[in-house]
Each structure stands twice: as structure tokens, then as C-alpha cells.
Amino acid sequence: MARKISTIHEVARRSGVSVSTVSRVFNGYDDISEATRKRVLATARELDYAPSAAARTLVKRRSQLIGVVLNTGEEQDIRHPFFQEVLVGLKHAIGVAGYDLLLFATEQPHEYTRRARHHRVDGVVLMGVDRADPELRKLLEAGIPTIAVDLDVEGSHASYVTSDNVGGARLAVRHLHELGHTQIATIAGLLGTKPGADRLAGFRAELEALKLKPRREYEREGDFNMESGAAAMRQLLRLRKRPTAVFAASDLMAVGAVRAAREAGLDVPADLAVVGFDDIQLASLVTPSLTTIRQDKLGVGTAAGEGLLGLVEGGRSKRSVQPMPVELVVRESSGG
Amino acid sequence: MARKISTIHEVARRSGVSVSTVSRVFNGYDDISEATRKRVLATARELDYAPSAAARTLVKRRSQLIGVVLNTGEEQDIRHPFFQEVLVGLKHAIGVAGYDLLLFATEQPHEYTRRARHHRVDGVVLMGVDRADPELRKLLEAGIPTIAVDLDVEGSHASYVTSDNVGGARLAVRHLHELGHTQIATIAGLLGTKPGADRLAGFRAELEALKLKPRREYEREGDFNMESGAAAMRQLLRLRKRPTAVFAASDLMAVGAVRAAREAGLDVPADLAVVGFDDIQLASLVTPSLTTIRQDKLGVGTAAGEGLLGLVEGGRSKRSVQPMPVELVVRESSGG
DNA sequence: TTGTAAGCGTTATCAG
DNA sequence: CTGATAACGCTTACAA
Numbered sequence A, B: 001m002a003r004k005i006s007t008i009h010e011v012a013r014r015s016g017v018s019v020s021t022v023s024r025v026f027n028g029y030d031d032i033s034e035a036t037r038k039r040v041l042a043t044a045r046e047l048d049y050a051p052s053a054a055a056r057t058l059v060k061r062r063s064q065l066i067g068v069v070l071n072t073g074e075e076q077d078i079r080h081p082f083f084q085e086v087l088v089g090l091k092h093a094i095g096v097a098g099y100d101l102l103l104f105a106t107e108q109p110h111e112y113t114r115r116a117r118h119h120r121v122d123g124v125v126l127m128g129v130d131r132a133d134p135e136l137r138k139l140l141e142a143g144i145p146t147i148a149v150d151l152d153v154e155g156s157h158a159s160y161v162t163s164d165n166v167g168g169a170r171l172a173v174r175h176l177h178e179l180g181h182t183q184i185a186t187i188a189g190l191l192g193t194k195p196g197a198d199r200l201a202g203f204r205a206e207l208e209a210l211k212l213k214p215r216r217e218y219e220r221e222g223d224f225n226m227e228s229g230a231a232a233m234r235q236l237l238r239l240r241k242r243p244t245a246v247f248a249a250s251d252l253m254a255v256g257a258v259r260a261a262r263e264a265g266l267d268v269p270a271d272l273a274v275v276g277f278d279d280i281q282l283a284s285l286v287t288p289s290l291t292t293i294r295q296d297k298l299g300v301g302t303a304a305g306e307g308l309l310g311l312v313e314g315g316r317s318k319r320s321v322q323p324m325p326v327e328l329v330v331r332e333s334s335g336g
Numbered sequence C: 001t002t003g004t005a006a007g008c009g010t011t012a013t014c015a016g
Numbered sequence D: 001c002t003g004a005t006a007a008c009g010c011t012t013a014c015a016a
Helices: A008-014 A019-026 A034-047 A053-060 A082-096 A112-119 A134-141 A165-178 A194-209 A226-238 A251-263 A297-313 B008-014 B019-026 B034-047 B053-060 B082-096 B112-119 B134-141 B165-178 B194-209 B226-238 B251-263 B297-313
Strands: A065-070 A100-103 A123-127 A146-149 A158-161 A184-188 A219-221 A245-248 A273-278 A291-294 A327-329 B065-070 B100-103 B123-127 B146-149 B158-161 B184-188 B219-221 B245-248 B273-278 B291-294 B327-329
Touching: A008 A019, A008 A034, A019 A034, A053 B053, A053 B112, A065 A082, A065 A112, A082 A100, A082 A123, A082 A297, A082 B082, A112 A134, A112 B053, A123 A134, A123 A297, A146 A297, A158 A297, A165 A184, A165 A194, A165 A245, A165 A273, A165 A291, A165 A327, A184 A194, A184 A226, A184 A251, A194 A219, A219 A226, A226 A245, A226 A251, A245 A251, A251 A273, B008 B019, B008 B034, B019 B034, B065 B082, B065 B112, B082 B100, B082 B123, B082 B297, B112 B134, B123 B134, B123 B297, B146 B297, B158 B297, B165 B184, B165 B194, B165 B245, B165 B273, B165 B291, B165 B327, B184 B194, B184 B226, B184 B251, B194 B219, B219 B226, B226 B245, B226 B251, B245 B251, B251 B273
Parallel strands: A065 A100, A065 A123, A123 A146, A146 A158, A184 A219, A184 A245, A245 A273, A273 A291, B065 B100, B065 B123, B123 B146, B146 B158, B184 B219, B184 B245, B245 B273, B273 B291
Antiparallel strands: A100 B100, A291 A327, B291 B327
């Protein structure tokens, strides 16, 4: 039933011109008489003609496609609403520039460099990719413009975008300090990830800036998920000098921490102040609502898209990596 | 820096065979001597050869690409984690079959039929598309295999997938009834959408099956979001004979309803039992935790992918539309 | 079992 | 301003 797709030849024939003329019209050249342009456009509309992306890619050697690697780990990443919003921002940014997104789906574990070449994508966005992924090196070596999210890759054709994790962590600690807390602990995210490491760094930096005594036992590593937050909190509560405030590197861990504290008979925020990170939807809906550091997820996606287009079109965009601004959102859990 | 992409000709030359032989090897034909196959594969690996998708698409007239229309409305859809999970399921299902996803990003409002032809996608998945979208008709007429999510399109090359909304609503009502409730209200979703309409239909059907008296004033329409749930609840509470239980057609509306009830001084579930729909992440994390109808979002995505591949590869898959099973998850808000 | 050659639908170069 | 024509990289009869 699929109506036959019409080609440039038909448009040419039906409007009495050559294919090159049609091609020129469709590529916006201006050395075309207004009359023929109109005629061509008209018959094209009649035939519902759409140029073949494949043919075009073949000769122009670029596809107007941006490849997206979205590692949806067994369970973890999927649950994280983060990527969805980033994707929306990305889609918008590259859409206005006339590109479409190619989401690599084929299951070959991590063969994305080959697939990028296969489709001749003009650039690649990496999301949820592990820094240890061996494909990463291959991709960078291939010279394909690349932007990673939350992973610090750099090179002449590669860059990354991430939120201001250090600044956000400092904001959180400062907030707690202003509330009078001096025994502030942290539940860090996976330290193998850039956000995990940076948020811990920010935590330490602000402690130092505030001249608060750093204590190793006040630093616990989680995996960004709720259960790990609860586990870490239980350990913190076992300390002889337990913290009165805790900065969790994700909202989910913060929720876990709150639960663990309550199970131990503590009141949040009266006995324990908690600050999270991300400002995911549930942050405002749990009880107590979560004070947190808001990431601009849409903005991260937009920045990734624009940064990538810079690399793709403008040659290397020398613009250094600018972390995306974050914002402290005060709610109940910190008692602020 | 981008290393030149090697072509089939180079592979052919370097391994001393013709291009057609290389082509045969890569297309898995078996009329190739084991010796040459090995040789070809070896040099291909050496050159890091990846066949050109564009060239292949041009001659085979199919792209191994599935187009995805993901309407991320100004705010609403984005916030809904639903699509992310469906996308993951879809990606997996079509990935194992060797397809990739093409996410239409270009901003032309709804020109997706043209874009589908432009890229010669083998099929299209529609998500978040409005039933009134004029492009919808064009797409179906174009004869491109299409599967919609939560939108009942049908045709020789089109079908859809959705959860068992009617059954889910009935489950919810029955649960409330078993708990002793007889004054059960509903906060429906947008009735212009398939899930909204079906959940209301299920609500009514179960009421009738249970021989409960239907009351028009116990039916309120929301828009799936929290605030609309709260607003609807406030109205329900104003009735002289207020309901003792309410089935909300989304978890977000259920949360809104709970809040409104509490603001009115009612206790949930003691004074009012609430059941939601979806089982999004926050359902288990709010207080009280939400009794709800769980949708298998991943399953919806997988079903969409498999159904589409059926249409694409097997010709029209005559399999009638099977709603995806849902499940009652009992938590605190219903007092169950 | 393998090679030759004609497309697939565009764009780009070169004439006119 | 417009038309031929040679690529672009691959698949597929058709030969050998």
C-alpha cells in the first residue's frame, strides 16, 4: 500500500527541468529564476516529494544525524529521570539546527564507534557511559565530534557538559552551616563518576572554607540510589559523635537517609538536617520535602547539543567547559 | 583528524577479491569459500571497515531505522517518566533485531511523515501524539508501518499498544469495594486520550458489576497532573454526601488528591481511601505510600517494538491488539 | 565460488 | 540561469 516514494527525477520531468535544477532549488541556491523555482516547488508539493537522506548522505558525506549513546544499565540509569530531560533538551537544540537524533539501539555491547561510522553521524553524544568503557578511546581516536554528559572527556574534537557539582555541593554545605550545623556529613555518589567525585570535592572544599574540621568518618560512599543512602545513614548514626546534618549527593540517597534516620527514631529536620542533589520530581513530594540542589537538566541537554554543533560545524569550539549553574532549593528537610 | 572511512573497495582490493565478494561476506551469503571469507573478514577488521548505511539504504530501499515521534509537550509529557521507560523497552526490542532508532528532532511542527520518507525509516512509533494531529492521517495514508502508544490507531499497516486501562480501573474499584467502600469516586484523566477514557469506562463498568449506584457527581476530569487531582478532590469534598474512596487515573493526581484531603483535615486512608494508576517511582515514596495500578512500561515499549517489527517484516501482523497486563499494588493509601 | 556491471537518488563540476 | 554527467558506496542479477 505504501505509496511509491517519488524521486528528484520525477519532479524534474514533471516540471520540465533537469534534476540539477531541482537539486539547486532544494538546496536553496539563488541562481534560479523565480519562475522555475516556483514551478519546481509546486510539482514537488504535488508529488509530496522528500529528498532521499541516504542519497544525500552518500554524496555529501554527512548525514545531519547526531548519534546518541544512551546506556540504560540493567536498572539504575533507567530509573533515573535525569536522562529523559537531558534528551529532550538535546533534541530541541539539535532540532532547530536541522539535525535528527540517532539512538544506537543495536545490542552489540558497545560497538558504537563502528555504528557511528556506519551511519556517518556528524557527531555523538554520550550519556551514561562509563569512563572505563574501552569504546570511549576508539571513539575519540576516530575523530568524530563528541560530547559527553557527566563524563570528562576532552580533546580536539571532544568535550563534555556537566552541572556545577562542586559549586552545588558547596552551596549545600554552606546552607547547612548557616543553619548552625558544624557536624556535617556527606553521603557521596559513586566516586568513579565525575558527579560523584566532584560533589565530594565540593563538600570538602566548603568544609575547609568554613574552617570546619574534616572527618573521614563523616564521608560515606553510596551509589546514587535510595538503598545505598539508607545504608550509609545507618553507619553514620552509629558513630559516637553522630552528625547533625548530612549532604547526600542525590535526592534518592537523601530519601534513603531520611528513612534510615526516622527508623532510628530521629526527626528530620529537628534531629538531623538533610540536603539532597538533583531536584527530581519526588523531591518536593516526599515528607518531609527535600531541600536540594537543582540541576538544570534541560539546560544540560541544550548545552550538549549546542556544544556538539559547535564542534561539528565551527570546527573545534575552543570554548572551555562551562559547568551548568545549579541552584539551592530550600524545603523542609534541612529545617531551613 | 577524522580517519578516512574505508570503503568496500579498499577491503576488496586489500584482500584480493572483488567488491561483490566482500558484499556477500558481509551479507552472510554462504556461497563463499571459507578461506576467502576469513581473509575478507580479517582485512575488514584491520581497516576497521563499517559498511555505509547510506549506500545500503539507497539500494535496498530500507534503512533498518525505526522512526520515533516523541512529542514532549511544553511541560507535561516531559515530566512524565512514562516515556523514558517505554523508550528503553522499545530500544531493546528493536535493537536485538538489528534496527536503530531515529528520533525526529527537527522542529517543523509535525512534519513527521515527510521526515519518515526522507529517512526511509522502515516503521514509525508514535508517542505522545494527539489523536487530533492532522499529520496522523497522512502518516497512515503513506502506508508506513506504524505503532502508536496509548492512541488507538488501526489499519492494515498500523496498530497500537496500551496497558489494560479498563481492567486496571476495575481492579482499583474492586479493591476499594472489598475494603468495604460503597461511595467510590473517580478523578479521571483527560477524556480525549485513550487511557483517560478507558480508565473511566473501567471505573463505571466495575461499579455496575458490583451493583454500586453510579453517580455523576462522583466523576471528575483531571489532566493527569497533580494540581488537577487536588482541584478535583476539593470539589468532591464539597459534596453533601462525600465519597469515602477515590480512584485517581494517575499517581500524580492521586498525590494531589491526598494533599487536598489532608488540607481539608481528613486522614488518608482512615477517612478517605485513595488508589492511583501507573506506579511511578514516587508512588512508593510519598506518605502515605500509594496503592496503585502498576503499568509495565518497559513491557509497553517492548510490545511496541515487537509489534512494529511484525508489521515491518511479517507483513501485516494480524494479531489483534492485546492490552498489556497491569497489576494492583497495595500500599498504605487505600488502607488495604 | 567469484567477478562484472548496472543501478539506487543525490550533489557537484563543468559546460553552455 | 540551466543541463549533462561523473561520482558517492553498496547490492544484485548475470556471467564466467
